[in-house]
Amino acid sequence: MHLSEQYSVRTLCRVLDCSISAYYSWKKGHSGKRECHKRKLTALIRTTYFGSKKTYGSPRIYQALKAESVRCSRSYIIKIMQQQGLAGIQKRKYAVTTQSDHDLPVADNILNRNFKLEKINQKWATDISYIQTNGG
Structure with missing residues (x-):
């Protein structure tokens, strides 16, 4: 059962705050x-x-x-x-995270890309570039 069967169009339009002509225009499919x-x-x-x-x-x-x-x-x-x-x-702005041209001390490359292990926990590696230091 539709509300239009229960109430008059005039009453429904008054409650919904729209004009009767807008209702009939909507009903015909006109926008x-x-x-x-x-x-x-x-x-x-x-x-x-x-x-x-x-x-x-x-x-x-x-x-x-x-x-x-x-x-x-x-x-x-x-x-x-x-x-x-x-x-x-x-878009994220590009941020330079590595400065290769500097006079700061650089740690020796002990591992030298040799990743073969003779036993467990023999070689460990990590990246700590995300840690902020006073040196930059």
Whole structure:
């Protein structure tokens, strides 16, 4: 049983705060200007987003659409991107972790790439470059 069978269209529209003409337009399958604009804008956002290899977020998409004279606000783009599950992927900045050209003492290479063992726990190796020191 539908609510329209139980209540009048006028009552339902008053409760839902919409006009009767909007209800009948929706029932016929016609969408309003706002919905049409949202569909077009969603398509443009998706095209721009995937065209940037998923790196553009809302600020860049907004600038790209603004450059094409598309009328929209950044907050509306954010809302549509959230609804579509789109988020810009930030590229990580390259960080130099090794400085080969220095005058600091360097430990001797005792292992010399000889990884063959005669017995267990004879040779151990690790990477401690992640530990921050005063020397850098």
